[in-house]
Amino acid sequence: MTDTALAFTLYGTTQADPAPRLLTAGKLTAQLAGGNLRAIAYDGVEVLRAISYLVRDRDWGTYDPALSNLTVRETGDGFTVAYTASCNGPDGSHLAIAATIEGTADGRLTFKGEALSATGFETNRCGFCILHPIVGVAGTPVAVEHVDGSIEDTKLPDLIDPWQPFKDMRAITHTALPGVSIECRMDGDTFEMEDQRNWSDASYKTYVRPLALPWPYRIPAGEAVTQQITLTITDSRTADTLRAPAGNTGVIRLTPGISSGTMPAIGLLITPEEARASLAALQQPDAPKAQDLLFHFDPTAGHGTQAFRDFAEIAALHNGTTTLEIAVPCQRPLDTEMQEIAAQMRAANFTPGAIMVCPSVDRQSTPPGSKWPDCPPLENVYAAASRAFPGIRLGGGMLSYFTELNRKRVPAGNLDFVSHCTNPIVHAADDISVMQTLEALPFITRSVRAIYGNIPYRLGPSTIPMRQNPYGSRTMDNPQGGRIPMANRDPRHNGRFAAAFAAGYAASVLDAGLETLTLSALTGPFGLYAGKGEPAVEGGPRPLHEVVKGLAQLAGQKWQTVVTSEPGKVLAFQVETAAGRAIWIVNLSAEKQSVDTEQLGIPSAQTHLAPFERTCIVI
Template identity: 45%
Template sequence: MSHPSRSIALFGTDEEVPPPRVLQAGKLSAELEAGNLRYVRWQGEEVLRAVSFIVRDKDWGTYNPEISDLKVSEGADSFTVTLRAVAGDAEQRLSYEARIEGTADGTLTFHGKGRTDSGFLTNRTGFVILHPIEGIAGAPVTIEHTGGEIDETTFPEIIDPVQPMMDLRALTHTTPGDLTVRTLMEGDTYEMEDQRNWTDASYKTYVRPLALPWPYRIEPGEEIDQTITVTVNGAGRENAVGGAVSLRAGAALGPVPPLGLGLRPEDARTAREAVASLRALNPAYLVLHHDPRAGHDRTSLEAMLEVARALGADPWLEAVIAATDDAGAAEEISALGKTAHDLGDPFGTVLVSPAPDLKCTLPGSVWPDAPEAAALYDATRRAFPGVRIGGGMFSYFTELNRKRPPVQHLDFVSFTTSPMVHAGDDRSVVETREAHPAIIKSVTQIAAGKPWAVGPSAIGIRDNPYGAAAKDNPDNIRQAMNWNDPRQRGLLGAAWALGYFVDFANGGAASVALGGCTGPFGAVSAASDFPRPWFEEHGGVYPVYHVLRGLARLQDAEMHALDLPASGALAGFAARQGAATEYWIANMGATQVEVVVAEAPALRVAILDVGCFAAAAASPDHMDGLSDHQGAFTLDAFAIARMRTGD
């Protein structure tokens, strides 16, 4: 069997991504990437996650700019970057120029000036500043408003559903390393949103208040002229550089929760054809999506139920209710309940959501007509007597946080997430794990003692609450709001899935559903109308399959934390079954990591990495092949390791 390129194995795509250029001026550094700045640091400590001049379309999609005339000059005490860029599509274009300057005294300026000849419809054009969350959440910040007023407040600890800070001209905060950072924003009025709502690892300060009309039009000849000035003061401290990561099973966290998969009618046929591989994966349940607006009916329910029965998985019904009034919704749910009864009452769990809640209602906007939540849930209980009723949001935690359900009418609360609502690059996807603890703390508060479930979640987005639809991806690239994201088929997707399950299982989720059976969120390769490089010729299972199979087999084992930081090099957990302990870990980055299990120098180990990618795709039981090992070992980029001791 031929082997895929390293890029296909890691990311599912051969798309070239130029490495960022590190700019340095004394102790001040920043990474230049696609004409914007990431990881602004002072003596190695991160002070801002990003400063970006962005151009978005009317559906909140961010254009990838075409950059030209890029010039970079650096000296020991300063750096300067100038560039020109064009952003847009066949219908509209906006050109801009930027100048970035950094000096060793801790001053960084980023000036952007844009204009359009055609007119330009946008939801946001201008600067966005990202503030990191680790060591910042709950910490003090000084606000300078546009009128000169000064307020002392804190960054939100529990995730704020709306804008925690508004009418902003400048923000001053102190880093965990005792650096004082002032961010001055000129050229427009700014406000902040808590991006942890979307699992972004940041607070975002952005141009143009959401209370103003959107989308808005930049007229021909109109000029956008904005400047961000960042000033850093303080001595700072050197960051420690770690060696091998030592693993030790920590506190018991309770049983490993059930693992589920999603299933949509569109993928029922290919899932049925892949039953042999999927049965070996052995998911505890399948979330069957049903939306009458998309033509889903009894026939499509039967097709999905056939897959669930073939897999021995508990079918959960995830039903969109199209009616927007209480009486119409009750009638629609009653009819759905009768259909389920005719099918033999297969559903022990039913989740419902009004169709309007699948779209975002931004803060300050008028909520669309929708059935009253309590009445909707009570009607579901009447139509499906004796089953568990779940509710919340079929879209993201953001919408759950902004429209909280009456939990007294529910048996459990549910929501999903995607790591690429705002950014589609690899590092942003991986960094979203840093926001999971805050999501867990917030959803536990919202659930008010009721169980909560998360998923089906994947890297790609199931739907786009913020625009017309998720992005098609015929060129198989990394981009925000992808429906068919290439990393679902790569090792990065497998590492992300393991980290995701670990985070939410550790946090108390009653169950976790990831991705799907086949299709854009699938674990098994199947014929499709989107690109699947290498798999189109060879088929097989994706790397994520092996992770999901391993997690499903550990259900109800005693789960133990490994105390790995969310921003660290590894994600993983330990599970104890009798005298044996099983570890699953993933390298969450593109560089190698040395690993040692402190409490068990003698192990049996199975590895999933680039070197065995092709063999693993052809062998669903690849991770059963444990080999004896002693001492430390090295994990390649986004590699997965399964380890056992004590058998």
């Protein structure tokens, strides 16, 4: 297979993420990618996930600035980087950025950025974002220095904070490993932190310009905006306390875990726009035997009785359960709206087994400092739904993401289940960031359980492409098939990348005790089957198809966790099936991985996985 063909198989596109450049200054290392720094480590331990200079538009989309005049100088003691970048606004405006980066062997790193516009420039955010990792860091002590000079000794949140855990920040210090402290100082503006695990990002994000200030805002013409991030690493270890270098055999070890439970039912999303294609796909011999069909209905999008007729025809072919999710307009009396929907359902002879209702307006996020939109009390919404759909299981939550559910806690006392979605390309869409979102999923599900207890819990649809944008007026079109945040189509959905992501997703949320997990639609840009003429798959099943089909076959079976020595590269779990113990192993990386499975009782002690390969071993 040629390199181009392999890239298309893996990612659904021949466009590749540029490989980062490794920068070294003594024990300090960082990866330079697109003018920003990621994977900043000291003595082999990640101390910051990223330092990035970002410019966002009025819909919170991220500009992809054109870099020029890039120079990188490396010596035995450190490195320096300089470049210029530019952004062009939709109104013809222009923003120029000059950046310098310096790292030294004594554990000091500075990143300075200056933005200047000759025209004036509209933006929602312009400046630095600093990402702290979450694994091994969540819930640990930090010292926060505020802009008034006061010091707050506190902890990073363990359960996900719905709002900003820290405001008015000048610096934050944490411990990376015993005897090594990391101070991150932020000059040039007032910074604050948000818990990015809300959006399934695997980080805490410290960013510039408080959200309580108006946005979008305009950078005045001719007025320079200068900021600087200074990372200072203090290593107080002695020769006796230095950690021994970790042995690297290149083999990832798998061992049995102690957690166990029951595999969730698998759902598939069906929209009115894809109903006819979904009907045809459901009749294919290889159609997955999903346990639940999740029908989407939105009166504000023009959905009506015909949608229910199509849903009824599809439901007649399905042997499992059916759920209807309704985006309630909340523009007229609730009973009137709900009864009209119920009448349309009766006219079409469509009776779902469960209904999930969410006010349409709650699909839009309400950021800190913003005014909550008009919406009837959720107790009233649920009561009207109960009257309109008697005898049908009623669910609530959010048709959007955990962020919205965390910020607007639904009254779940009379609900039969609670639900929300996730999306991995809200803030970043590069391959590494998307896969890293799997790290945040256990924090999300544990936070849901802390809020709602043991209520039945449904998760999804959760796909790489974004089906709705709570943070702007629209999702982003992606005609060139790039890696774009908030895009309604993503090329990787056509590749093995999406299959690995879905398998890793399932492994990451097992501990949540989910009732139903929905990882895709049946057809369309979020579907298991591609549309006609789509590249690589030519209207057939995508690689994701086999993963979802396999998970559906495992529904209701007993699972047990598998511990992996490098969870960022390989995840696994095992399930008791009629055929024997099935061990799912998935490579989350673009490199081949060797996995030691001896402790799992597999006769062949080592398994080799190709990039983004998922294997199932039955013993």
